[in-house]
Amino acid sequence: MLTLSDYSVAYGQSQVINGMSLSLQPGEIVAVVGRNGMGKTTLMKSLIGMIPASRGDLQFDGQSLVAVPGYERVQRGMGFVPQGRMVFSSMTVEENIKTGIHSGKSLTIPEYLYEYFPVLREFRKRMAGNLSGGQQQQLVLARALAGKPKLLLLDEPTEGIQPSIIKEIAKILRQIRDAEGLTILVSEQVLSFVMDVADRIIVIEKGNIVHQEDRLSADVKKIASYLAV
Numbered sequence: 001m002l003t004l005s006d007y008s009v010a011y012g013q014s015q016v017i018n019g020m021s022l023s024l025q026p027g028e029i030v031a032v033v034g035r036n037g038m039g040k041t042t043l044m045k046s047l048i049g050m051i052p053a054s055r056g057d058l059q060f061d062g063q064s065l066v067a068v069p070g071y072e073r074v075q076r077g078m079g080f081v082p083q084g085r086m087v088f089s090s091m092t093v094e095e096n097i098k099t100g101i102h103s104g105k106s107l108t109i110p111e112y113l114y115e116y117f118p119v120l121r122e123f124r125k126r127m128a129g130n131l132s133g134g135q136q137q138q139l140v141l142a143r144a145l146a147g148k149p150k151l152l153l154l155d156e157p158t159e160g161i162q163p164s165i166i167k168e169i170a171k172i173l174r175q176i177r178d179a180e181g182l183t184i185l186v187s188e189q190v191l192s193f194v195m196d197v198a199d200r201i202i203v204i205e206k207g208n209i210v211h212q213e214d215r216l217s218a219d220v221k222k223i224a225s226y227l228a229v
């Protein structure tokens with residue numbers, strides 16, 4: 001459902017994603033793993049249309065996205081959760097989630113979202129800025145899901161979050177995938193989370209894939225060695 005072919009992204013003369021080729025199957029959860037500065041955020045931002053590709057092709061549901069602007073990628077079914085839990089602090093939880101519902105549709109928050117994230121139902125009238133980091137991460141996930149994406153791009157969702165909540169987020173993502181058939185591409189450095197959530201693990205170094213394997217047969221030590229500084 002998403003195919004990158006010889007996909008490259010550069011900041012001026014500085015090439016950050018170098019001819020990457022990758023295909024995601026519908027309903028698959030793929031983790032992109034790599035040390036700081038290897039290009040994970042650049043890849044995610046480029047896929048959602050915030051940074052143009054410098055070479056190669058990107059196909060989504062059989063159509064090239066290279067010339068398609070970001071807002072239209074979202075309308076076509078891509079959702080993006082950027083690094084850093086960007087909630088609207090002075091809006092309530094409920095108002096934050098509603099901003100994720102695409103215009104033209106009903107502004108009622110679907111009940112199933114609160115079933116995945118009961119803490120958001122409990123705190124729905126609270127200011128988002130007063131939630132804990134883990135609760136804010138659940139909020140940005142719920143906000144992205146409110147747009148009913150077919151593909152969810154998640155950039156380092158566990159950053160600064162306590163281990164019990166990281167486990168909970170992995171469980172919820174798999175439940176949502178199973179129930180809604182969502183496809184997920186997630187960038188990460190926390191291997192325990194990757195092993196909980198992903199079907200397939202891709203390791204990138206300097207903007208290219210250097211290793212990949214299915215999670216069930218994954219050699220965790222080998223993947224960890226790529227993350228070692």
Ligand SMILES: Nc1ncnc2c1ncn2[C@@H]1O[C@H](COP(=O)(O)OP(=O)(O)OP(=O)(O)O)[C@@H](O)[C@H]1O
Pocket residue numbers: 011014016034035036037038039040041042043
């Ligand atoms: N706006 C920019 N202009 C120029 N270079 C940039 C820009 N943003 C990122 N870079 C560079 O691109 C490379 C990849 O950065 P990127 O943020 O994509 O990596 P990352 O794998 O997401 O790292 P982290 O885990 O620290 O978020 C780095 O060398 C970074 O310095």
